[in-house]
Each structure stands twice: as structure tokens, then as C-alpha cells.
Amino acid sequence: MSKRVVVTGMGIISPVGNNVETYWKNLLDGVCGIEFITDFDTTPLPVKIAGTIKDFHPEEYGIDKPFARKQDLFTLYGVAAAYQAMKQAGLHSEGEEQNIDPFRLGVYVGSGIGGFTTQVRETQKILEDPSGQWVSPLFIPTMISNIAAGHIAIKHHAQGPTIDVVTACATSTNAIGEAYRAIKHGYADAIIAGGCEHATIPLGIAGFANAKALSRAEDPKYASLPFNANRGGFVMGDGAGILVLEEYEHAKARGAEIIAEMVGYGNTCDAYHSTAPRPDGTTQAKCIELALNEGGFDPEKDCLYINAHGTGTHLNDAAETQAYKLALGDFAYKAHISSTKSMTGHLLGAAGAAEAIATILAVRNGICPPTINLDTPDPELDLDYTPNTPVEADLTIGISDSLGFGGHDACIAFRKCEN
Structure with a gap:
């Protein structure tokens, strides 16, 4: 059990x-x-x-x-x-x-x-x-x-x-x-x-x-x-x-x-390139789907926060955006997304854990940290990345995804703990 x-x-x-x-x-x-x-x-x-x-x-x-x-x-x-x-x-x-x-x-x-x-x-x-x-x-x-x-x-x-x-x-x-x-x-x-x-x-x-x-x-x-x-x-x-x-x-x-409460985990591999992410986002999307499905995500009931890998490289941000759209469909446009790397930089092997903490606190406190300096949105990256200022929301579930060299994809999901 x-x-x-x-x-x-x-x-x-x-x-x-x-x-x-x-x-x-x-x-x-x-x-x-x-x-x-x-x-x-x-x-x-x-x-x-x-x-x-x-x-x-x-x-x-x-x-x-x-x-x-x-x-x-x-x-x-x-x-x-x-x-x-x-x-x-x-x-x-x-x-x-x-x-x-x-x-x-x-x-x-x-x-x-x-x-x-x-x-x-x-x-x-x-x-x-x-x-x-x-x-x-x-x-x-x-x-x-x-x-x-x-x-x-x-x-x-x-x-x-x-x-x-x-x-x-x-x-x-x-x-x-x-x-x-x-x-x-x-x-x-x-x-x-x-x-x-x-x-x-x-x-x-x-x-x-x-x-x-x-x-x-x-x-x-x-x-x-x-x-x-x-x-x-x-x-x-x-x-x-x-x-x-x-x-x-x-x-x-x-x-x-x-x-x-931690409620989900996804783990896949791009099996594509040593440093570049799979550009169509399919393997990254599967990883996100696994975490959300295990976490009981319901687009009809849930308000979702995503702490993105969001490195600021051209390839990552494009592939990651595509992955969100594949994993979530139209709900991708309703999700609250931000990259705290805009403030911390990329902590490499420590990044996912630091961002998991931000995800937990976002869900716990009902507020999404911003992606700072987002003053010139890329028209191809058209989701809600919480530009520049935090946003309050009645969040029910949060995920943090990480995409590593070698094609390693990981995603973890958290909710408030209900007795």
C-alpha cells in the first residue's frame, strides 16, 4: 500500500x-x-x-x-x-x-x-x-x-x-x-x-x-x-x-x-542530444504529465503554478513552452508560470531543490513569484510567465520541472496537505 x-x-x-x-x-x-x-x-x-x-x-x-x-x-x-x-x-x-x-x-x-x-x-x-x-x-x-x-x-x-x-x-x-x-x-x-x-x-x-x-x-x-x-x-x-x-x-x-504534501514525480529522457533539449517538447511533456497525473491534477478544479526550468537559453525556453502546451493543452494558457532563475541564476545541480522550495511556498501562500526583467516577451513564448511582479492566486497544485544536459527530464508536484 x-x-x-x-x-x-x-x-x-x-x-x-x-x-x-x-x-x-x-x-x-x-x-x-x-x-x-x-x-x-x-x-x-x-x-x-x-x-x-x-x-x-x-x-x-x-x-x-x-x-x-x-x-x-x-x-x-x-x-x-x-x-x-x-x-x-x-x-x-x-x-x-x-x-x-x-x-x-x-x-x-x-x-x-x-x-x-x-x-x-x-x-x-x-x-x-x-x-x-x-x-x-x-x-x-x-x-x-x-x-x-x-x-x-x-x-x-x-x-x-x-x-x-x-x-x-x-x-x-x-x-x-x-x-x-x-x-x-x-x-x-x-x-x-x-x-x-x-x-x-x-x-x-x-x-x-x-x-x-x-x-x-x-x-x-x-x-x-x-x-x-x-x-x-x-x-x-x-x-x-x-x-x-x-x-x-x-x-x-x-x-x-x-x-x-508531495504528490507526484515524473522522470523521462530526451534521448536526443548531449546538451540541446528535444525541440518538439514531447519527452519533456511526458515527464510533466507523469507528475501531474500522479498528483491527481484536474483542469476543471485545479489552479496550477509551474516553476519553470526557464534557463534563458533560446533552445530551452522554446522547447519548454512547447512541452507545457503538449502536456496541458489549452490549460497551458491558464497556468501561472515563472522562472526564479531570473533572480538566482542557474544553480545547476541545486537548481531543482531551490525551485521546489519556491514552488512549495507559492502553493502554501497563494502567490506566484515573478519572472523579473521580462520586458520584451518573445511572441513565440505566449504563456503567462508572471512578468516582473508577483501575482496572488488560489493555487491548489504546484510543479517544478528541470531539464539537464544528457536529456534528463524531471518534474515534481506538491499540494497543500489535507488531513
């Missing part, structure tokens, strides 16, 4: 806020977190802007200095977001406050790239000295993409199912979706799920820029332009997003606050 799955905790490290309250307020206020990069010299690089993390202090999230010194930032962001989410959830798997069996608590946290900074730093060492004697003994366990999940599990004594999903920009949406299925089918009582990323380093910028994926806009506040006729590519961003998913009866029995 399938079990119900609810959200009992959320945590975020993002370019527009390092806690959920600030993140949500800034999304509604249309605050753009994209800035000129100051962590390194961008003079020789073709792109000089990113969705940067500001005022991140690891000690505020229970991270001690020795641990922080040894870890890549992607791990620190993930651990910090998980700390917030678990604190809100009030789950404890050991000690006097224990309220969950540690073998029933899991971690599904992924990263699209992993320890990129660590990879570059240690590669430089072996290029300078081929003997490799100066390569850190911590190189491998700091760089591998699953290490964030590992450290989150260690810190929260999570001894249940723990995996690292890696599906590029769909990573954290797939992680949340697979965690949902694990709980739904009885393999865990709660799972810490999401993603984390830190890829705004010179090699990351050069790689994405040379792949013709990045915006080369010179004004950081007018660079990430989803669904805009002036769009010219995505803007890289860093951060982490984490949800605590929990089996409904388990959460109810311990008196937890239930933030939302």
Missing part, C-alpha cells in the same frame, strides 16, 4: 538568501542576486557575472572551522542547507530526543559536478610535479560528488538509504523524486533530499561559455532573461536546496508541522 509523503523541513543557500524566509521574501520582491564575480580575476574570461553566495558563515549552520577548512564549498552549502531543514523538521535519530529510527532516515543529496574547486587545485599540483607527492590525501573524498550526502548523513546519524543522484541540471529534482518514491513504497520514514553546487570557477565559466550556454551580458542585473526575446544564455549560480521528506503518519504521530 502506497504511503503519503509530506515536507516537514526546508533549507536554502542561494544568491538571494541563505535561509528560507529571506530567500522567499527576495523572490517576491524581485531581488536579483546576480553580481560581478569578485572571488577571482575575471579579466581574461568571456563572462564576468554569476549568482554569487553572499555572507555565508559556516559556523551559523553548526559547521566547525576544521571541517570547513577541509571541504569544498559545494559540500559546505549542502551541509548548511540540510542543517536548516532538519532543524525545522525537528527530527533526531540519536540521543534523548530521538524520534526516528536511524535506519529509517536516509539522505538523497546530489551534485551535478561535485568538488570542482578541489579538482582544479589538485590537478594543478600534479601538473607542476608529476610525482603527485603534493596531491592532498583528502583530494578524492573532498572532490567526489557523493561526499555532501555522506557528510550530511554523518552529521544527522542517517543510516538508512543514502544515494547521490547526478543528472546535471535535473540532479536535485531527481533526488527529491527518488526520495519520494522510497518513502512512498516503504523504504524509509524520512529522507533529507536535494542538491548542492559550487561551479563558478574559471574552468566552469570557460567550459559553459565555450559551449555557447552562458549569457555574455555585461549588466548583471539584466543578464538572466528567461522567456525574454532578448535572452542570450543562462547565468551560473551557486548554492544548495534541501527538503526533509517524511511519511505522513510518521510526521503526524510526532506532531510535526507539515509544510506541504
Whole structure:
């Protein structure tokens, strides 16, 4: 018998806020977190802007200095977001406050790239000295993409199912979706799920820029332009997003606050191209249909919010719009859609989880965050993308879809939790 799955905790490290309250307020206020990069010299690089993390202090999230010194930032962001989410959830798997069996608590946290900074730093060492004697003994366990999940599990004594999903920009949406299925089918009582990323380093910028994926806009506040006729590519961003998913009866029995109910998950593959989305939108549409059908979507009764993948590349925004039309038919014109990447940039493997949080809060509060800077609509992209200002609506269901390099499509659906 399938079990119900609810959200009992959320945590975020993002370019527009390092806690959920600030993140949500800034999304509604249309605050753009994209800035000129100051962590390194961008003079020789073709792109000089990113969705940067500001005022991140690891000690505020229970991270001690020795641990922080040894870890890549992607791990620190993930651990910090998980700390917030678990604190809100009030789950404890050991000690006097224990309220969950540690073998029933899991971690599904992924990263699209992993320890990129660590990879570059240690590669430089072996290029300078081929003997490799100066390569850190911590190189491998700091760089591998699953290490964030590992450290989150260690810190929260999570001894249940723990995996690292890696599906590029769909990573954290797939992680949340697979965690949902694990709980739904009885393999865990709660799972810490999401993603984390830190890829705004010179090699990351050069790689994405040379792949013709990045915006080369010179004004950081007018660079990430989803669904805009002036769009010219995505803007890289860093951060982490984490949800605590929990089996409904388990959460109810311990008196937890239930933030939302997760009701659907879709997962397909374009099977088309390594970086370009399938242009006809068919595979993306199927993914959305799967999530909506499992979530009991009824076009006669539901008011739908969609947090779009909305990267601001010409190919993505066109294919995604086509997918909505195929999945929803005429109802596509009634859906409330926005891309919060217009404010955060693209958090790559962490994007889906950050956007899942925005989706949950939109449904919970009955308000759609805007797509900022949507001043020149593309006539071929003719749906309601919530331009520039938030819109109140009696939302009943929300979905967040993510489309990753390699053709990975993922979509997750949430509703208010009805007893």
C-alpha cells in the first residue's frame, strides 16, 4: 500500500538568501542576486557575472572551522542547507530526543559536478610535479560528488538509504523524486533530499561559455532573461536546496508541522542530444504529465503554478513552452508560470531543490513569484510567465520541472496537505 509523503523541513543557500524566509521574501520582491564575480580575476574570461553566495558563515549552520577548512564549498552549502531543514523538521535519530529510527532516515543529496574547486587545485599540483607527492590525501573524498550526502548523513546519524543522484541540471529534482518514491513504497520514514553546487570557477565559466550556454551580458542585473526575446544564455549560480521528506503518519504521530504534501514525480529522457533539449517538447511533456497525473491534477478544479526550468537559453525556453502546451493543452494558457532563475541564476545541480522550495511556498501562500526583467516577451513564448511582479492566486497544485544536459527530464508536484 502506497504511503503519503509530506515536507516537514526546508533549507536554502542561494544568491538571494541563505535561509528560507529571506530567500522567499527576495523572490517576491524581485531581488536579483546576480553580481560581478569578485572571488577571482575575471579579466581574461568571456563572462564576468554569476549568482554569487553572499555572507555565508559556516559556523551559523553548526559547521566547525576544521571541517570547513577541509571541504569544498559545494559540500559546505549542502551541509548548511540540510542543517536548516532538519532543524525545522525537528527530527533526531540519536540521543534523548530521538524520534526516528536511524535506519529509517536516509539522505538523497546530489551534485551535478561535485568538488570542482578541489579538482582544479589538485590537478594543478600534479601538473607542476608529476610525482603527485603534493596531491592532498583528502583530494578524492573532498572532490567526489557523493561526499555532501555522506557528510550530511554523518552529521544527522542517517543510516538508512543514502544515494547521490547526478543528472546535471535535473540532479536535485531527481533526488527529491527518488526520495519520494522510497518513502512512498516503504523504504524509509524520512529522507533529507536535494542538491548542492559550487561551479563558478574559471574552468566552469570557460567550459559553459565555450559551449555557447552562458549569457555574455555585461549588466548583471539584466543578464538572466528567461522567456525574454532578448535572452542570450543562462547565468551560473551557486548554492544548495534541501527538503526533509517524511511519511505522513510518521510526521503526524510526532506532531510535526507539515509544510506541504508531495504528490507526484515524473522522470523521462530526451534521448536526443548531449546538451540541446528535444525541440518538439514531447519527452519533456511526458515527464510533466507523469507528475501531474500522479498528483491527481484536474483542469476543471485545479489552479496550477509551474516553476519553470526557464534557463534563458533560446533552445530551452522554446522547447519548454512547447512541452507545457503538449502536456496541458489549452490549460497551458491558464497556468501561472515563472522562472526564479531570473533572480538566482542557474544553480545547476541545486537548481531543482531551490525551485521546489519556491514552488512549495507559492502553493502554501497563494502567490506566484515573478519572472523579473521580462520586458520584451518573445511572441513565440505566449504563456503567462508572471512578468516582473508577483501575482496572488488560489493555487491548489504546484510543479517544478528541470531539464539537464544528457536529456534528463524531471518534474515534481506538491499540494497543500489535507488531513
